[in-house]
Amino acid sequence: MKALRHLNKYFWKYRFRFVLGLIFIFTSNIFGLYPPIYIGEVFNIISDAFGNKNSLDETNSALIKNQLAYYAFLVLAFAVCKGLFMFFMRQTIIVMSRMIEYDLKNEIYNHYQKLSISFYKRNKTGDLMNRISEDVSRVRMFLGPAILYTSNLIISISLVIPKMISISPKLTLYVLSPLPLLVIAIYKVSSVMNKKSEIVQRQLSKLSSISQETFSGIRVIKSYTQEAFAQNQFMNAAEDYKTKNLSLVKVNALFFPLMILLIGLSTLFTIYIGGLEAIAGNIQVGHIATFVIYVNMLTWPVASLGWVTSIVQRAAASQERINEFLREDPEVKNNTTESTKIEGDIEFNQVSFTYSDTGIQALKNVSFSIKQGETLGIIGKIGSGKSTLAELLCRINDPNSGTISIGNKNIKELNLFDLRNAVGYVPQEAFLFSDTIYNNIAFGSHNSDDNTVYRAAKQAGIFENIMGFKRKFDTLIGERGITLSGGQKQRLSIARALIREPEFMLFDDCLSAVDVETEERILQNIKTESKNKSCIIISHRASSIKHADQIIVLKDGEIIEHGLHKTLMDLNGEYAQIFNKQLVEGKQ
Numbered sequence: 001m002k003a004l005r006h007l008n009k010y011f012w013k014y015r016f017r018f019v020l021g022l023i024f025i026f027t028s029n030i031f032g033l034y035p036p037i038y039i040g041e042v043f044n045i046i047s048d049a050f051g052n053k054n055s056l057d058e059t060n061s062a063l064i065k066n067q068l069a070y071y072a073f074l075v076l077a078f079a080v081c082k083g084l085f086m087f088f089m090r091q092t093i094i095v096m097s098r099m100i101e102y103d104l105k106n107e108i109y110n111h112y113q114k115l116s117i118s119f120y121k122r123n124k125t126g127d128l129m130n131r132i133s134e135d136v137s138r139v140r141m142f143l144g145p146a147i148l149y150t151s152n153l154i155i156s157i158s159l160v161i162p163k164m165i166s167i168s169p170k171l172t173l174y175v176l177s178p179l180p181l182l183v184i185a186i187y188k189v190s191s192v193m194n195k196k197s198e199i200v201q202r203q204l205s206k207l208s209s210i211s212q213e214t215f216s217g218i219r220v221i222k223s224y225t226q227e228a229f230a231q232n233q234f235m236n237a238a239e240d241y242k243t244k245n246l247s248l249v250k251v252n253a254l255f256f257p258l259m260i261l262l263i264g265l266s267t268l269f270t271i272y273i274g275g276l277e278a279i280a281g282n283i284q285v286g287h288i289a290t291f292v293i294y295v296n297m298l299t300w301p302v303a304s305l306g307w308v309t310s311i312v313q314r315a316a317a318s319q320e321r322i323n324e325f326l327r328e329d330p331e332v333k334n335n336t337t338e339s340t341k342i343e344g345d346i347e348f349n350q351v352s353f354t355y356s357d358t359g360i361q362a363l364k365n366v367s368f369s370i371k372q373g374e375t376l377g378i379i380g381k382i383g384s385g386k387s388t389l390a391e392l393l394c395r396i397n398d399p400n401s402g403t404i405s406i407g408n409k410n411i412k413e414l415n416l417f418d419l420r421n422a423v424g425y426v427p428q429e430a431f432l433f434s435d436t437i438y439n440n441i442a443f444g445s446h447n448s449d450d451n452t453v454y455r456a457a458k459q460a461g462i463f464e465n466i467m468g469f470k471r472k473f474d475t476l477i478g479e480r481g482i483t484l485s486g487g488q489k490q491r492l493s494i495a496r497a498l499i500r501e502p503e504f505m506l507f508d509d510c511l512s513a514v515d516v517e518t519e520e521r522i523l524q525n526i527k528t529e530s531k532n533k534s535c536i537i538i539s540h541r542a543s544s545i546k547h548a549d550q551i552i553v554l555k556d557g558e559i560i561e562h563g564l565h566k567t568l569m570d571l572n573g574e575y576a577q578i579f580n581k582q583l584v585e586g587k588q
């Protein structure tokens, strides 16, 4: 239950709406309080008028008809007013719950964006999505319906019960005694219902992840002719889903009949005991009618107490799951709010990094420096730590030991956002959004226009390609759009990095799917455009980096060779081996 305290700040934010809602609940209950009494009065009038006789005389009959019309009008007027205020109460409390839901979703989303990449590696995407949709909507059930019904219950109990006691304390005691039983029964049923619907929900997400995986892997499935296997897998999961759902439906079907049975029983009880009391002369006949209506008025909110309890439990569990993520601190923090200029030499000093989740040490005591405007080439076998090094420079991760500095300042002291803005990082895996080509390139910059987008596309050597598409820059990519080739994707993501005119270039093997000539042309473009800008080029191809001002060869996270192309060739070590091998294979 403690978890729900997180919501207090939102209650405070919407306090006026909340209090207004309570006032509306109170008012609607007041309007509900009197009609049962009027109806009771009507019964009394009729039973008094007839007395022991079987008929009425003319004058008496007209008088009674008037009285009845008067009470009928009152009952109607009160019902209309009650309805009106019920409308208002939903408009305030339920609307408040929707507003808090909106705020809470934004709060979570905002927090997600701050968290480091390692958080995303630890948690599944489905889980992140669930907390922002499924869990938040459970919390909303608490904020809206649960609060509404509970306040309604408290208010109606505190209004109706004193009224009942004022009529007959004894009858009140009798007719209210079965209510706790009702609460327990409804609580039990709704707990079972919730448990079952949770199971159904889990199975549903399993089903959707199976189909999602099938659709995204459809090429592999088709080329390995595994359609029947995929179909089977889906069918089994769907069968499971059906069985679980049917079992939920069974309990669901039980819920309302049970409720109506229990309410019917308490009505019966009221009439029986009320009848005995009226015969004994302790109450009037009309009071039985009043009590029947009151008991009906109370049973619904009281029965909903059982339902509300299970909603609150679920909401608390959901909020706890949400809090768990909200408590996560970003591992990479921005340590200054002031903006800092990012320029100067880049220096790695004894940098080591271990991935905490797998314990793999990806970099060991790596040191080098790049003068402003120089180009560094990095080469090394698969898994030698190249991408890790690139990620450390844009502070996607922070090193465990050693320092990275730019212009003699530790990058941890620089403004994180300025740093990331200054680095034109093209990651190893080109990721494009399902949007137009134009927007995908413009994404890189805050103030782009047609000219800058076209220029970036030209520099990245993809302009002609794009103009060849029917819709040119308006071509949609990805879902519902065209699928680009590997090389096109890579060049598009280079254009996205170039458009921001960064201070540094950081290319992580992002030309691997481009032929050697195009690669040379792109690198040449970039070099002439950014004369005074430092550049780090990571590649598996020795040809891409042979012109660099210095070359680093990484092996198992360590620098094993370092120098100019010529020096390394003379050394005749790992680099020379890679270069000669690729020369023979015709990769250069």
Ligand SMILES: Nc1ncnc2c1ncn2[C@@H]1O[C@H](COP(=O)(O)OP(=O)(O)OP(=O)(O)O)[C@@H](O)[C@H]1O
Residues within 6 Å of the ligand: 121, 355, 357, 358, 360, 361, 362, 380, 381, 382, 383, 384, 385, 386, 387, 388, 389, 428, 509
């Ligand atoms: N997110 C991660 N969590 C745990 N271990 C990782 C993670 N990313 C990489 N590693 C490990 O760190 C080591 C270095 O990986 P890295 O991606 O830096 O290699 P790389 O040189 O870029 O390889 P490639 O040439 O294939 O791109 C590898 O052993 C890899 O398994």
Ligand SMILES: [Mg+2]
Residues within 6 Å of the ligand: 386, 387, 388, 428, 508, 509
């Ligand atoms: Mg890599």
